[in-house]
Amino acid sequence: MTDRLIYLPLGGAGEIGMNAYVYGYGAPGKERLILVDLGVTFPDMDGTPGVNLIFPDMTWLKERKDRLEAIFVTHAHEDHVGAVAHFWEQLGAPVYARAFTAHIARLKMEEKGLPDGTVRTVSAWPERTEAGPFTVGFAPISHSIPESSALVIDTPAGRVLHTGDFKVDTAPVVGEPFDHAMFEEIAGEGVQALVCDSTNVFSEHAGRSESTVGPEIEKLVASSTGMFVATTFASNVARVRTLAEAGERAGRSICLLGRAMRRMIEAAVSTGVLSSFPKVISAEEALDMPRDNVMLLVTGSQGERRAASAQLAQGKYRGIELREGDTFLFSSKTIPGNERGVIRIMNQFSEIGVDIVDDDSGRYHVSGHANRPDLLEMHRLVSPKIVVPMHGEHRHLREHARLASESGKRGIVAVNGTMLDIGGDAPLIVDHIETGRTYLDGSVQVGALDGIVRDRIRMALNGQVIVTVIVDEDNEPIGEPWCELRGVPTTGRSNAPLVEVLEADLNQFLARAEAKTLSDDDRIEDSMRRIVRQTCLDEIGKKPEVVVVVSRLI
C-alpha cells in the first residue's frame, strides 16, 4: 500500500475547546504520528456537574503511542495546552513549544510532579524540528496570547500549514506582528493543505488590531475617579500591558490580583516576551494609597466564582473593597454560556455603586481570531489545494468550508473522529474513529459514558429516596422499611410527611409479599422502587431516583 498523509481531529473540530489534532504519514495503519495541541474544555452544571476539566478521549492515540513521534503545542491557551500534563505519561512523546508556551506547559508538568525535561523549547521559523517523517516549524502568528504559532508541517506528501489560533494583526502590541511576507514565503514552495481556525467565520468585517483598544482604554481611565479595576484574560499579555500603561499614564500604580494574572506576567517577563511593564505594587501597598492612584488588574473576566473579580463583587479580595464611584471595566467578551456568571458580578457591583463598563460598545476589547475577510486573506496568502476548517463548532466548520469552496479551494468538514487523507488533490474521508470526552473528576479520569455524571444529573433533577429493609434468614422482614429523602419535598398532596406515606406503602407491600419475592433481592428492589416512584408521583408530582438497600441476616 502506498504511503498517505492523514489528518484526524480528536478534539476541537465540531466544538470550540479541547483541541487535539493528529497528523500521520506512512502506509495505512502504520502511519508515524504527531499530535498538535492537547487542550481542555470546561465543564458546566448543565451537562457535567462536579467535573473539574474535560479532556478529549485519547484512547485511539494511547493505543498507538508506539507510533507517536512528538506533541507540538501552538500556544499556551488552556484549550490547547491544558491537557498535556494529564496525558504526558500515557502518551510518552516529547513535547515541543516556543519559550512562553513551554514555560506555561512546564508549570503544569511541575504541578503534576512530572520530571524536568518533558517540554522542549524550540525557536521560531525558520528553525524546524524533525519528528519521524515530519519536519515542523513554528511560524509566529498574531493571536491574543504571546508567541502563538502556525505550524509549518512538511511531509513527503507536501506541506501542511496548521494555523493554530490566529488573527491578522500587524500591530499586536506584544509579540510578533502578522507577517504577510513570511507566509508568502512559506506558501512559495506550495501548500498541500491549510488547516485553519474557524472561530470567527461568521464575523463579516475585518478584525481590529489589538493596538486600537489602547487609546480608548486610556480615555476611559483618564476620565475615571476612585479606584479603577479592569479584568481580561490574564494570558492576553498585550491587553494587560495596555491596561497597565493606561493606568500608569493616569498616575495610577498597578496591582495584579489573581494567581493567573501574576503567573502570566511573570512568564512573559521571564521568557523575554514582555520587555517592559509598569512597576506593580502589592495588595497591601494598594490599600495604603489614595483610591484615585490605584489600578487593579484582576482575573475573572468570565464571572468565574472564585476569581478575584467575583470576590471583589462579593465584598473584598485581599483586603481591598470597592466602593461607590469606583469603575470596573470588562476588557473582554463573555464566552457563550458564561453570561449568567458575568451578569451576577455586574449586579453585585451595581449594588455597591461601582460603575461597570463592559464591551457592548466594542471599544475596549478586540477578538483574537480571524474574521471572515481575514480568513479569506489567509486562504489567498497560502493558496493551498485543500482547506480543512478546524477550531469551530459544526456550523463554523461548515461555513468555513463553504467559504473555501467559493474561492476554488477544496474545503471539507471533518469533525472529531473523521480521518482524512489530505495528500491528494482533494481531501478523502478514509475512516471514522470513535472519539469522545474524558472527565477529570477530582483526581480521577472517568469516561463521559461511564454513567457517573449521568447519575449526578438525575439526582439533581429528580432528587433521591433511599430505602433500607432488613430480611432475616427465613426471608421475613425485620422491623419496617426505612426511607430517607435527599432533594425531595418533605410533604405533598396529603399533607402527611412524605416519608411516612412512603414507609406505610412499603410496609404494606412487605406485609403482603410472598416468600418468592422476599427471597429475591432484585424483586424486592424492583417492587419497592416502583412503589416509591408511584407514591411520589401521586404525592409530589415527580418520580425521584430510588436506591433500595436490602440487608440480609444470614
Place this chain on the structure above:
Amino acid sequence: MTDRLIYLPLGGAGEIGMNAYVYGYGAPGKERLILVDLGVTFPDMDGTPGVNLIFPDMTWLKERKDRLEAIFVTHAHEDHVGAVAHFWEQLGAPVYARAFTAHIARLKMEEKGLPDGTVRTVSAWPERTEAGPFTVGFAPISHSIPESSALVIDTPAGRVLHTGDFKVDTAPVVGEPFDHAMFEEIAGEGVQALVCDSTNVFSEHAGRSESTVGPEIEKLVASSTGMFVATTFASNVARVRTLAEAGERAGRSICLLGRAMRRMIEAAVSTGVLSSFPKVISAEEALDMPRDNVMLLVTGSQGERRAASAQLAQGKYRGIELREGDTFLFSSKTIPGNERGVIRIMNQFSEIGVDIVDDDSGRYHVSGHANRPDLLEMHRLVSPKIVVPMHGEHRHLREHARLASESGKRGIVAVNGTMLDIGGDAPLIVDHIETGRTYLDGSVQVGALDGIVRDRIRMALNGQVIVTVIVDEDNEPIGEPWCELRGVPTTGRSNAPLVEVLEADLNQFLARAEAKTLSDDDRIEDSMRRIVRQTCLDEIGKKPEVVVVVSRLI
C-alpha cells in the same frame, strides 16, 4: 396617622422575571392593596435543577389577603401572568385583564381546575375599574405581545402610571400603536409617579418598530428554496403574522408547530386581536406538499429541549424532517443564559445541512422594550414627580434611576422587598420586607431556602455514598457495613474498587468502635461520614455527600 401611598415590588425589581408589584393606600399597616402582575421566572441547572417554575414568595401578601382588593395583569407574558393560577386560591382576589390577556389567564385557571369567572375582562382606557381606594385603567401600550397595557392607577394621593412592559412603536403591525396623545392626556392631570420598565436602559439608540422587520423577512423568504422554517416567541403575534404573510407572498402554505404557537394564534383570533391571518395547514398536509411551498412557524426560539425547533433539529417533529438546503430563521434574540441551548440546535441543523439565519445582524428581530431614548421620551411625556424603575436587574434599575435624576425627576432604586412611600414630593423608603422565591417542584411549592434544591446541587457536584449498617440489641454490629455509590467514580488511586476500600475502612472502624459509640446513632453516622469523606478524598480527590443509615434490631 395619615394615609399614604405605597409601592412594594415582591418580584421583578432587581431581576428580569417573576413580576409582582404591590400598591397600597391607607393608614400605615392598614393600606388597602392591589397587586399588579403575578409572573414566573424559569429555572436553570446551575441554581435550580429539577425545578419546574419559580414564583415570587407571596407570603407577605398572603398574610394580608384580607386587604387585597384586586389583581391587575398588564399583559400575557409568562413573567407577568404565569403565577396567577398558582396563587389565585391563596390570594382570593378578582383578576382583571384585557381580553387577550384574560383569555390566556383563563386557560391557566382551567388547567389548574379553578372555577370559571376568576378572570374579569376589562376594556381599554378610558374605562376604569374601582378597587378600594384605587381606580385603575388599562392604557394600551406597544410591546411584543397584543394588548399590553400601562396601568393608570388613580389614588387619593395622585396618579401613578405603571408602564408594564413597553416600547415606543407607532407601527406595531398587530394591536394599538403607541399613542403619544393619549399619554399626554393621561399626564395632563399630573402624574405623581411613573413606575417604568427598565430592560433596555443600556441600549443607546431609539428602538426600531416591529414594522421594520417585515420587508427584511420577505426578502429572505423570497430568496430561499427548500422548506422555510422560522421560530419566534409564539406570543409575539405580530411577528408570527409578519412571518406568515411573508410566507404566503412567497407562495408558501403556513404550518404552525408547537402547542404555544397554535394556542397564541387561536387566542389572538378568538379575541379579535388578529383580524387576518393566512390560512394554516396541518403537519400532515405540509408533508404532502413540495418543500418549496411550505413555511413552518415553530416554537423553541430559546433552544428549549422539548420544543418543536429542538425536535426538528434532532430528527423530526410530527413526521416532518428538515433536509440539506432548507432554511431555519431565528426571528428572535437569545435571552442570556439560553445560549448553549440555541447553539446546540444551530449545530444540529448545521449537521443536517440546514442553513441557519440568526439575528446577529439585527435584521430579523426587534426588541419589545423601550431603549434609553424611548425611556427619556416616556419620562418627558408623562412628566412625573417620581420615577421608580422596575422590570430590571439592579444595574438596569440603577442606570434608569440615574437617567431620571439627570432630567430632574426623582429617581430611586427599589429592589424586591423595598417598600416606598410614593405619595410625596420625593420617594421615601419606609420598610424592607423579606422577599424571595418559591419553587414549583413537581406539583408542590417549596421554599427556595428549604434546602431541597441545595441538596440536589450538592449531589450533582459531589456524588453520593450511601452506607448502611445494622446494629443488634447489644450494640454489636451485625455483618459488615455496606456502601453504594451514586455519581462517584468506581475506582481511584489504589486501583481497587472504591466500594471495597470504603467498606474495609468502615469495617475496621466498627471493629474498633467502643460501646459508647455504637450505642449512639449520631456518633456512628458522624464517624462513618468522616471516614467515607476522607477515604474518598484520598482515593478520588473529592468528598461526596454521605448518607449513613443505621438500622437497629430491637
